[in-house]
Amino acid sequence: MIVGDSISQGLEGDYTWRYRLSQNFNKHDVLVRFVGPWAGTSVLPASQPSDYPARTAEPVYTGRYRPGIDFRDNRHYARWGRQLHEAKDNIKDAVAAYGPDYLMVELGFNDLAWGVSCPERLVADIEVFVRRARDANPDIRLLIANVVHRTPLSADPNLADIIDSYNRMLPCRLGALSTARSRIALVDLARDYDPHSDAYDGLHPNNIGEFKIARAFADVFSSAFGRGRIDFLDPVPHMTDPLPIAAPAGITVTPRGSHIAISWPHVFGASGYWLYWRDATSGKGFRRSPLPILADSLELRVQHGHAYELMVSAARGLQESPTTEITSVVLDDHDAAVASAVP
Structure with a gap:
């Protein structure tokens, strides 16, 4: 089960890195079933509440993917704007309900960028997340990613240092949490993900970023749990593949x-x-x-x-x-x- 935020859910018209990962398993003829409560990407709402931005429209999980692709194994547990601080409180029920053997976790950017958690608190939330996932399945295996960077924001000049601080703390803490029965593997997304070239808006992955994230999860899965036989097969593209955007039809x-x-x-x-x-x-x-x-x-x-x-x-x-x-x-x-x- 993929547990994540907007980077993992994707926006209407995305392929998503989940699709790239599913394609890789298919090319290896490895039978994998993605599970979770939702199946689609995010879509902009028709309107926002009158007290926006204090309150936002209800999230959407029914958005379509890039036209022309066949992505049937698309279940997930990722939501636009999601925080680890929130996810730790519902992961036990989700694991119990959908029965995953593995969790692929991409969370934490919103916690740090929105000031919900400092690096130390986010690491503490990881511990709670792992413990509660194990409460539902003591044999659960986890692949947990660090936090990618985004292009600099003048309103938050310290964000890069905050992310770096968290990413430095994470490997040691995951190593301490890992057990023989319930192993945890770190996925180093931040090492290769370049928000300048791999994102369409400075954060969310374009087709290059999707390949890089999928490759990172696939290769760690292969080395940690797949006996080295499920490495990512496709080369990362050099050219972006932007979705054409039309003008609104009228006002x-x-x-x-x-x-x-x-x-x-x-x-x-x-x-x-x-x-x-x-x-x-x-x-x-x-x-x-x-x-x-x-x-x-x-x-x-x-x-x-x-x-x-x-x-x-x-x-x-x-x-x-x-x-x-x-x-x-x-x-x-x-x-x-x-x-x-x-x-």
Whole structure:
């Protein structure tokens, strides 16, 4: 059972490293069954709650994979935004329910990046995670990955040092936890994973990163549990294989008091959207939303009687689609939004 976060669940349109690993087992004619409660990738929701970001939309586990692939053995226990601090509290029930013989664990980035845990606390959570998994299956074998880096963030300049600190602590602690009955093997993802070339957004794996993560797990599985006969067969590609992202088909505007609700048809594979808007009445130029919009809609505060011009593009990490045609909107005194395309 693969236990992980967004790196393991994947986004709509990904192959995922889980697929690459499954393909490797198939090429070795090794019968492996992936287990877990979920089977899909993550998808952006239609909307976020009114108190977002304090509360986010319910996670989605039904997203599709890259068109054209056959990934039937796709069960997993990975979720976008997941933390080890949370996973340690439900791993016992999951192991009991789905009966895995092995756990492949890729967790910890969100704990460190979001300030949920310091390195010492995260290592302590690993101990609890292992103990509770063994409560359900004393013979469980585990492959536990360290934490990959992401490209630098100006808002969190110390993150790389924090990750390095945790990764230095992990091998010794896993060695102490490993037993003859329930062995633990370290998967050194951080050694080979380069967020500059292996990720489509500075963190989440592109096709190169998927191969590298799958290879790391496969080779450790082979050496620790497979008697050296299940090494990763496929060469890691040198070229990226980005999913083409289309522009949203159009914009719909609905008045909501002093706000307008702006929505657009979902774009397959989008990791977010950029809104470009300007107050045409005041003569100001277009502004772009400070961050990608993580839903197929948003609300924008406007002034009555002012004309606004809006356009939206879809994003997938650093990739951005063309924008929609410009739509002009005026909120009249009766709270009716009059929208029209700008020629």
